[in-house]
Amino acid sequence: MGLARALLLAILSWVGGVLAGEVGVTDSTILIGMTAPFSGPSGAYGLDMKTVINAYFRQINDAGGIHGRRLDLRAIDDGYETERTLVNTRNLIAQEKVFALLASYGSSPTTAAMNEVFGIARVPLVGTISGADSIRQSPKDNPNNRYMFNVRASYANETEAIVNQLTSLGFKNIAVLYQNDGFGKSGLDGVVAALKKHGQAPSAVATVERNSVDVGQAVQTIAKANPQAVIMVTLYKPTAAFVRAMRKIGQTPQFMTLSPVGADLLVQELGDEARGIGISQVMPYPWNDATPIVREYQRLLGPNGKPSYYGLEAYAMAKLLVDAIRKTGKDLTREKFIATLENMQNHDLGGYRVSYSANDRLGSRFVDLTVVGSGGRVLR
Numbered sequence: 001m002g003l004a005r006a007l008l009l010a011i012l013s014w015v016g017g018v019l020a021g022e023v024g025v026t027d028s029t030i031l032i033g034m035t036a037p038f039s040g041p042s043g044a045y046g047l048d049m050k051t052v053i054n055a056y057f058r059q060i061n062d063a064g065g066i067h068g069r070r071l072d073l074r075a076i077d078d079g080y081e082t083e084r085t086l087v088n089t090r091n092l093i094a095q096e097k098v099f100a101l102l103a104s105y106g107s108s109p110t111t112a113a114m115n116e117v118f119g120i121a122r123v124p125l126v127g128t129i130s131g132a133d134s135i136r137q138s139p140k141d142n143p144n145n146r147y148m149f150n151v152r153a154s155y156a157n158e159t160e161a162i163v164n165q166l167t168s169l170g171f172k173n174i175a176v177l178y179q180n181d182g183f184g185k186s187g188l189d190g191v192v193a194a195l196k197k198h199g200q201a202p203s204a205v206a207t208v209e210r211n212s213v214d215v216g217q218a219v220q221t222i223a224k225a226n227p228q229a230v231i232m233v234t235l236y237k238p239t240a241a242f243v244r245a246m247r248k249i250g251q252t253p254q255f256m257t258l259s260p261v262g263a264d265l266l267v268q269e270l271g272d273e274a275r276g277i278g279i280s281q282v283m284p285y286p287w288n289d290a291t292p293i294v295r296e297y298q299r300l301l302g303p304n305g306k307p308s309y310y311g312l313e314a315y316a317m318a319k320l321l322v323d324a325i326r327k328t329g330k331d332l333t334r335e336k337f338i339a340t341l342e343n344m345q346n347h348d349l350g351g352y353r354v355s356y357s358a359n360d361r362l363g364s365r366f367v368d369l370t371v372v373g374s375g376g377r378v379l380r
Contacts (some may be wrong), residue, residue, distance in 0.1 A: 024099025119144025187233030
């Protein structure tokens with residue numbers, strides 16, 4: 001009896017596995033994983049993203065789900081720390097057994113997770129807040145990149161747009177402040193490459209550590225060059241600290257920064273002192289309804305919602321994931337999902353388009369330049 005029972009349990013387990021289909025997919029649910037900062041200096045970014053994704057998933061589920069399956073999000077806080085991101089990603093794949101990953105955060109954490117965890121496990125990640133070249137290689141050059149689907153433009157795209165704008169205004173003395181990690185170094189490389197096209201080089205370069213606002217040495221280094229402009233490849237807290245410290249010593253260059261800074265958070269941190277700061281953006285302007293994806297996002301937030309670039313980007317990531325799952329069909333597997341994404345050429349998310357192929361994971365090259373105006377309003 002014992003042997004017969006054991007055989008029956010084994011058969012039932014095998015049949016159950018066949019019926020269940022792909023990991024993270026049941027007849028009624030699709031499990032999606034997310035690791036991002038929900039605490040610490042960058043916590044506001046991740047919380048905004050998670051709130052939007054949860055709201056969108058509820059909207060999809062209330063309408064019947066995707067082919068009858070509900071979307072379920074498992075979100076874990078990594079504090080914008082690479083080691084925690086690696087642990088979270090392993091747990092989401094091995095223990096939580098998610099079907100796919102969504103909306104990661106940060107160049108160094110995402111690159112490490114791709115090369116050490118989800119790329120090896122062959123689990124796709126849709127979207128990350130990073131424009132680093134390290135996650136934009138062709139899968140021919142790095143097989144792990146096959147599982148990374150970027151939704152935003154690269155830092156090279158952003159920095160080129162900034163440098164082109166500054167040089168067109170006649171600026172020749174341009175300094176760089178960068179965060180000492182994959183994000184900052186990728187942005188610095190982009191600035192150096194863009195300036196080289198105009199026969200220039202940074203007049204001064206300084207750095208600040210990740211999750212730090214200790215900008216004293218950076219201020220001293222850059223102030224010595226008396227720059228006309230400073231391009232800051234930093235997040236909102238160190239950006240605010242640097243701008244305040246520079247102005248305190250009478251330095252008033254044109255400050256420029258990249259999209260990860262979070263325009264609304266920078267304004268909250270700096271108040272009226274944010275006026276005049278230029279910011280490159282990789283999403284459409286979220287405060288009007290000229291673009292379909294923005295209208296959808298604003299409707300999702302409701303009349304009391306507060307639009308933001310981060311929120312809109314999270315919506316774009318989640319919408320791409322949903323579109324790809326829907327196109328893949330009822331028989332959902334990771335490999336079929338990846339093949340669907342690879343066949344999305346010039347895919348319209350609502351006035352914002354992304355493209356992929358078997359050897360292309362860039363997604364988008366869209367860049368828009370904005371400036372903080374009076375009252376903290378972000379202007380195009």
